[in-house]
Amino acid sequence: MISLRNRLALLLGAAIVGVVVLATVVTFQIVERPRRADFEDVFAQGVELALRLAQGSGERARAAGIEVGPKPDFTEIARPQTEALNLRLREDSVSEEVVIGTHGEGRFDIAVPLADGQWMRLRTLGRPPSPLGPLVAYLSLVTLGALAVALFAARRITGPLRVLEEAAASVRADGTLPWLEPGGPAEIRATASALNRLSERLRLATESRMRLVAAAGHDLRTPMTRMRLRAEFLPEEERQGWLKDLAELDEIADSAIRLVREEVAEEGREPVALRPLLAEIAEELGAIGRRVRLEPGVEGEVPGQRLALKRALRNLAENAATHGGGATLRLEAEEQGQGQGLRVLVEDHGPGIPQDMLGQVFEPFFRVDAGRRKTHGGAGLGLAIAREILERHGGTIRIENRAGGGLRQTVDLPGA
Template identity: 50%
Template sequence: MNSLRARIAALLIAAILTVVGLATLAASRALRAPDPETTIGPVARQIHVLAALAETAPDSLRAAGGRVEESPAGGEVLERMSLFLNRALERTAPPPHPPRSVIVSREGAEGMLLASVALAGGGWLVTPVPDPSPPDDQWLILTIWLGMILVGSGAVSLYAARRLSRPMELLEGAASRIGADATLPEVPETGPAEVRATARALNQLSERLRGAMESRMRLVAAAGHDLRTPMTRMRLRAEFIEDDAERGKWLADLEELDLIADSAIRLVREEAGGDGAEPLRLDRLLHDIARELRETGHEVRLGDLAPLTVRAGPLALKRALRNLVLNAATHGGGAEIGLSRQGVRAMVEIRDNGPGIPEDLIGQVFEPFFRADPARRKTMPGAGLGLAIAREILERFGGCIAIANLRDGDGNPLGLLQKVTLDCTSPSGAAPGVPG
């Protein structure tokens, strides 16, 4: 009931049922059978005529629809109907005849109503009378009537709600198709005027976003590329500095600038697309990353690695996971890698033993050139783009990354947890044809 379509449908159904209910109530009041007290008068006059005929010319009574019996008709006696008919006979009795006594009974559960009238000379006049009671299946008819109203109003309301909420569905669908580059495919500009206006606005917004992204990528790529020439000249000049310590500082700063330029260009390349996706054994990839980092002197430990297969670009995914593991090994005093299955998702957990990240800064870790401690620039390598590049790659292949601080029961820091999730390519975790 939280969606706009459900609310519109509920409102329309309630409105239709209320109107139809009031109309049904008014119709039932207007078409209700009249009160027997006022409608039984003609029946009473007919009984007077038949009784007089039975007393004067009994032979012609059968043709008039009655008969003379020695006792009243059998069956269930209807007290209320008998009372109504006796009152009517009193009101309609022709002078100087005294009021007649009548008993109304029913022959069986579904039989007709019979009026038994006491005759002056003895015996009883038995004649059928109309039944003013409503039909026995009146509740079934009412239930069918209300059911048809409910089904019809529900169908009409759902159709109207769907038409009215179409622009909202268009917005929702467009938002769900936004890619890693913050743009969305072109939305068809068809349908009612409101839908076409919404689609046109979305297409214009997407075009502007695409232009802004391309402009930013060109700017970063151009800046990274153009920095290489002056840095090369500065490196050549630094070689002529006679003071070894001063020359070392210059070369270290230039190396850091070169690393920043390379990282910026790499980030733009990842945003532009990178390599295509293919089935990839994630546990083997993590083994390779751990082995390479150990060979370079980093402390990397492997935990339980489930044999899971994902669909991604091999080089790009390796670069992303290597950045995360290297970040943990460099800043966290060592990295521990685990791989498990969570439903249809493969989950990579990378833990370290470092001080973690301040809680007020943890939401900024994926921003380019972010550093939790700016003073660390002089002692720790890196340009601050590793996490940004990793997220760009993972989101391109339908994955996501989350970072959280680890703490013990007393709130003391235990390190940092980097959690990566990617879709598995098959229910068993391994792609068809890929050995376990």
């Protein structure tokens, strides 16, 4: 794809070169025609002078220092020049028909007939070299200069766009931007100031949401504790239902708080070996009755936070084991744009997800079937939390239905 700067440079360069080419063509036409006419005039004047000196006699011509002899046998006759010179001589009432032959090395020989049957032979230089070559060289230099000037001008014009590009590339996981130092032309300063204000508003909005969710989760615990105490005095058949609902509310509050924390977490990173991490996840889920199997594969490390990555990958494996009847984990090497990365595949043999609902799976509290909450529990935030963690680590996640049935969750992470 051609960038805007290169397109602008090409446009400016083409405009400059086009003007120079047009001016060169016009200049060549203006210069070439008089030059050709002047050259024919010089030839005609030389022939007329030689004829006056010879007065039709070869002896007089020799006495004047002119070469005289039989008609020259030219190996090559310059017919266009011959016709042009004879036409010019007839305009001056000279009836003799001259012949022009080439003499090599840019020279012409003019053979002029005399009345006594002999021929004068006038040796002369050919036409001056055509200015076309120097003009082409001049045009090439102008083209190079025009492209250099156009690139410089395009770079200056698109300067504010580079600020936007750099700002977009440096967006943090929480959606904010690093502080941009206003400088340069007025447009760049205005752009940097606007981006700084936008980043500050995003930061305040994120912090406000975090405080709101954290406060709501904290404030919910007090009435939930009172309700749990009151449930102890209810009959046995009612108490279990109340305690189950309260446990579900507690899990929803904890999951919401964890989701907000993952969005704004800024912890140190270190190389994390993925294969031992996946083996640990499979072992822990197997201990609570989930069917999870880790297939043989490659070894590799990714830069990140071990606990956060474990939480994300565990959510994916637990979803597959819970809703898909068992999970299969596989670690593969993946070629990426700037080196080699790692790919984690989580597959199951469950019912999958309807195609029209695949785009909603990462929405908070989303469930394919609302009835699953009664049988499997959970707050519906596992995939949302996993995506937040993986994107913060520079990775991506996609979910698709397998051709043979079941679901495939694919995670791509940059290598260490």
